[in-house]
Amino acid sequence: MQACIKSGCRPSAPAFGGRVRSDVRRAQVKVCASAVADMQKKYGIPGSVEFVEGQGGLPTVMLKHACGASAQVYLFGGAVCSWKQASGDEVLYVRPDAVFDKSKPISGGVPHCFPQFGPGAMQQHGFARNLDWEVASTSADFQPDERDPEVELVLSESDYTLKMWPHKFKAVYTVTLHGEQLRTDFRVMNTGDKPFEFTTALHTYFEVLHVDKAKVTGLKGLTYLDKSKDPKNPAKGTEQREAVTFGKDLVDSVYLAAPEHVELEVGTGAAVAIDATGWEDIVVWNPHLTMKACYENFVCVENAITNRSITVQPGESWRATTNFQVVDVQ
Template structure:
């Protein structure tokens, strides 16, 4: 359980090292996701920083380890971050007890992808990115005077399965980095076809909380939001008048439009998760309440999204969104 860390300073964002230093610690050459864990470790592993291991059900994962003591684990299936631990060992993310890891369905928890569709629509729920194997594009651990930032870049491109439901050529590139105890994500979508395409997307972020009634989200007051709790297909448009969004009295399923780049989730322990995003534009707040009786009290979803207004990308162009997560004391 994530707890307050009194007296622990927030690390400043540092610039990347020059290309010469990066090349010294970067492993690149795309390998198919079907490669064995041993193959991935041999080609992309970086001792002490990036390790490929078998996750649950034998599914390949990559573990990032920072010299500060923080760590993250990413499953290649769905490019899903399932663990982000602080140096203290406290887990920040939440994986539901009904999650499966045998690739029969998307992983329920952590940071799943919603692409190229958020929510229900003409194709399958939340798109296809979360239930496909992504390829390893590269790994790195930037050389620093005092510490390294371990990183993995994962890549997804079209295949027969995706083309049947979404007839477009694309390249999605997802980079996960540990910078001290911060978790950073960078999501890029490139149009590799000869016609424009349109999509919506989100990071369906699950965070562990001390208790759902103790959790609250700040930074959304005054925004217009779509309340989907009663009828997801015909949501009510409302204005958020509360200083903080709270939970526990019923299903919460709200899409906040044109949200600020910074919001915070108070997890109820004296600590909060600060979420700083660019490019995503919207924020989705969700808790299933009694529709998931066995676990709803333990997590809240605060999701960076691009859904109020769809993205259109011309041939050869790209779209990019980033999110930095860090734990702060309240």
């Protein structure tokens, strides 16, 4: 894998200038710093879990494994924005147009799509990716050789969410480093008195050496919906290729009833192995020339529920897990 995110991250320009804006910004930074210090005192674990100010001063959880691997999780959006191997090689990708001022969701890493994937009755990809998640707990196994750092984040209904989606819920997202592996566990609980439905995805961006060298294996024989020409009326087909490739055009396909294991070869002799349970579909996306500044540097392979809605009855829950691991290409 390449050693760093090529384009870096930058906050957007201020909405208005002058001293008032500066004073507001200083006050926000002061509040954020205080909140981060409180989180560190309550949830920090020396050598394993640390709370810091990330880009734009946003509260961020740093997971550090004894093997040298690390992960960075922003509370805003519950987004994993970095996952590095022990070598320091970055696996994820954050787009150069990403902003860290809460004006919009973070573009890159592993954003949430919940309770809606894509366009629909509410805002694009739902609200989970542009709200602050709360820290529920942190842990690190005290076995010296298995000290896996972990953070559990929670999102619940608010006046803001109820206006878009009139349901009481509790979403719990756990991120763990198991050696160099990144593990996620996503649970959605119905805490209300009536059933609700949702679609969802982990909109994962992976850094690649070059898009024309990347390919996804494990999808041959699957039915897929090609949204590249007309997202509202996608063409249906059966995947005949041993590997899905990129670089010649926009790629936006939903593979239905996907297997639990797929791999993304990144062009360096390495691949990201993705093992999932509970996720039914896989979305493969690269924007091609619609994002000229960065399309050559990433591919999205997204664990998703898109073709049907999940129904959760009152008092019940739904769960899906993923395990990401860098492996050598066979």
